[in-house]
Amino acid sequence: MPENKMELQPGTRRFYWVLFKSTFLISAFTVGGGMVIIPLLKSKFVDEYGWIDDKETLDIVAIAQSMPGVMAINASIMLGYRMSGLMGTMVTLMATILPPLITMSLIALCYDLFAHNQYIQLVLKGMQCGATAIIINVVINLVQKLFKKKLLLPCLIFLGTMVAVLAFDVNLMYCVIVDGLIGLALLRNPKYN
């Protein structure tokens, strides 16, 4: 570790401030979700300050991706923890959720003022169609990827869940519990990872 990286030891007050500030700014100015935000956090924590090493960061990203919730938040929770325990977690977590919380509160306050204007409504209607196109594209990509793997069981889970939700209106929670148990029983082979 080069000399200049040693200046800010994890655990000091100044460390927490720098940690908060850099995470906050990255969270505030990144549009585009986990896959964009994590490389930025990595370049700050790993490359600039050397608070955590490369391999550990990759492990964290892998776990963050597979845990419930939002990937960027999961990653920031674990990065904070590995760098300086529970206090580190609280700092990174706060710094990650505050920017969207502030932005969205402001938008929510303005929304009621603007949403009834007929021109705004036309714009929003157009954007809804754009958003629908984005979702359709996401689904197409995911389904293609699923079927390209040519594994029978995951495809059956996909079709079964679809029928359960669309045709029989089964509660999403039961679907997830049943599919999780199927996975636990039958899909532990690494080829399914």
Added chain:
Amino acid sequence: MDIYLLLYWEFFKIGLFCVGGGYASMPWIQAAVVDNYQWLTLNEFIDIFTISQMTPGPIGINAATFAGTKIAGFWGSIAATVGFVTPSLILCLGVTWLLKKYGDISAIKGILNGLRPAVIALIFAAGLSFLYLSVWNTETMPTDFSQFDTKGIIILALALIAVRRKMGVINLLALSGVLGLLLGIAGL
């Protein structure tokens, strides 16, 4: 139940069950916030989704903040947001600890392998209600498919072509908005 507790609990469940990133949280939020409690209309929900694509922050947090503010003001948004991240906090710290202790998470991996295809199905279902609203202006399956919104179909078709050609999300949404305004003024 106290509205803050209810918000906390509902978003706790959303945070717990949405495996697989931003898009995967939508069906859960929709089920709770739109279908079950009717805190937001489907229109408002899709607007949140649209806004989330253009502002920083994950959809889950944005929806929690927006719904919380709308239902119970500032403290509502805090209750919903904190509820949403609590499961992440518990599970991520738990797994970090388990990994350190046992170094094997094949059981968790197995569960996730079962969930991944299910999540695709759930996103598919959420996408369908977006489609119904965009083209037929109804939240559920249209009773008469010929009663479609011409403007909606035109924008959706163009947006689909653009998104398949990898146009950036922000440009796409901005252009869709402009197109909606122009076609609307033109009287379609």
